[in-house]
Amino acid sequence: MKNKYSIFSLIKNAFSYHENWEKAWKDPEPKKEYDAVIVGGGGHGLATAYYLAKKHNMKNIAVVEKGWIGGGNTGRNTTIIRSNYLWDASAGLYDHALKIWEGLSQELNYNVMFSQRGVMNLAHNLQDVRDLKRRTHANRLNGIDAVYLNTKEVKKFCPIINTSQDIRYPVLGGTLQRRAGTARHDAVAWGYARGADEMGVDIIQNCEVKGVKRNGDTVEGIETTKGFIKAKKIGVVAAGHSSVIANMAGLKLPLESKPLQALVSEPVKPIIDTVVMSNAVHAYVSQSDKGELVIGAGTDDYISYSQKGSHDIVEGTLNAILELYPIFSRMRMLRQWGGIVDICPDASPIISKTSIKGLYFNCGWGTGGFKATPGSGDLFAHTIANDEPHKLNAAFNLNRFVSGDLVDEHGAAAVAH
Amino acid sequence: MFLINCPFCGEREQSEFKAGGEAHIERPKQPTELSDDEWAEFLFMRKNIKGVQFERWNHAHGCRKWFNIARDTSNDQIKTVYKMGEKPPVE
Numbered sequence: 001m002k003n004k005y006s007i008f009s010l011i012k013n014a015f016s017y018h019e020n021w022e023k024a025w026k027d028p029e030p031k032k033e034y035d036a037v038i039v040g041g042g043g044h045g046l047a048t049a050y051y052l053a054k055k056h057n058m059k060n061i062a063v064v065e066k067g068w069i070g071g072g073n074t075g076r077n078t079t080i081i082r083s084n085y086l087w088d089a090s091a092g093l094y095d096h097a098l099k100i101w102e103g104l105s106q107e108l109n110y111n112v113m114f115s116q117r118g119v120m121n122l123a124h125n126l127q128d129v130r131d132l133k134r135r136t137h138a139n140r141l142n143g144i145d146a147v148y149l150n151t152k153e154v155k156k157f158c159p160i161i162n163t164s165q166d167i168r169y170p171v172l173g174g175t176l177q178r179r180a181g182t183a184r185h186d187a188v189a190w191g192y193a194r195g196a197d198e199m200g201v202d203i204i205q206n207c208e209v210k211g212v213k214r215n216g217d218t219v220e221g222i223e224t225t226k227g228f229i230k231a232k233k234i235g236v237v238a239a240g241h242s243s244v245i246a247n248m249a250g251l252k253l254p255l256e257s258k259p260l261q262a263l264v265s266e267p268v269k270p271i272i273d274t275v276v277m278s279n280a281v282h283a284y285v286s287q288s289d290k291g292e293l294v295i296g297a298g299t300d301d302y303i304s305y306s307q308k309g310s311h312d313i314v315e316g317t318l319n320a321i322l323e324l325y326p327i328f329s330r331m332r333m334l335r336q337w338g339g340i341v342d343i344c345p346d347a348s349p350i351i352s353k354t355s356i357k358g359l360y361f362n363c364g365w366g367t368g369g370f371k372a373t374p375g376s377g378d379l380f381a382h383t384i385a386n387d388e389p390h391k392l393n394a395a396f397n398l399n400r401f402v403s404g405d406l407v408d409e410h411g412a413a414a415v416a417h
Numbered sequence: 418m419f420l421i422n423c424p425f426c427g428e429r430e431q432s433e434f435k436a437g438g439e440a441h442i443e444r445p446k447q448p449t450e451l452s453d454d455e456w457a458e459f460l461f462m463r464k465n466i467k468g469v470q471f472e473r474w475n476h477a478h479g480c481r482k483w484f485n486i487a488r489d490t491s492n493d494q495i496k497t498v499y500k501m502g503e504k505p506p507v508e
Contacts, residue, residue: 243465254461256438302436305467305491310418312432345461402457
């Protein structure tokens, strides 16, 4: 049993200069065999292991990660959380996650710094206005909070936005989801890792999958840099590298992996207390607790695993940011990076069984997976444990690309697809 | 970001080009005969290779012609450029 984090443990450890905190998770060598192995130690993978252990009583499980946990897209995203999606299936999926976020810090006894500061999506032309109003209505029918704001109300909610009607993409209005916001991305991975570790999950870092062994149509285990690991069930949550693992198993997925970039500025005093996203000009911005502006750019259009994007994408985003927020014109950017995102043709995720028994995939989150982390883990754990999907992720199966029953969120949701 | 040697215009910045995805996916010869599985394979399923991949590119802000390249997707290095209709080079 791990010691509970509290104000008292903080005071107690202050006396020993914070040098005697117990390890949040062990660093074990892999066993020969597990009931289930999760490939990928990001937020989604660790959450999957956590819920497998907690809700489905599977204790003999491992998470294998090729680098360090939370070092991939979990540590590279812009930490935006919202659930204002258009279609019923997506609304159900993302709001399930948002509801778990609301109690996550208490459940994990780990402060994930979830902050419901609101997410505002801007409209820049008449079609945007119609789309956003339609989405607001759809959200309300699904029980998701949403309001439509006119230009004046946008300006009142976020005063630094340039609402002049003379700019290239004037602000005609926007939507606001007040329950939406941000969370601390590393803390999510670490909190789930600590919780899973406490229930006996082996978290194995620096362990890259080199092959998937199958016997006919049944999976037998994985070949890794730390040897062969036998497993009855294998759940792959490898984001940009999902296709690589699928190819090892002889499967093809409907994914393309592309670089997505983000950047942060030098830290400044509080200036923007919400998250503002813009679909048409593809720029979104929020401010971290350290004071940095966190800016998300778009994806490049070519397939790449290089974790580097093109300069012109960043330039385009910053052009838009500067026109919308002239106050940032002398701000200096501190860091810029890329992550590899796996994009589905319909911009919706896949949480599904495959044609191979015991092999499951949770992928295709594309540019917007962070917000779904707790829900994705919960539903994927359900799918693995019961060998059938939960009703909330039934629509997000692999077979939809054969049946044609797609969940087409491309451009229909808020932004970032 | 990288440079692409357009077979018609010479070396230009990648931002002048539009990526056209995986090359050599053949259009079905008998579309009416295709099963749903075969349609899914043609329309959606991609190799999405980490390593040398054959892909189509279009010089959108230049000569607007299509061509193929073989590019290592793990580091964006272009191995060779070849024209539409030509067979992919053997390593």
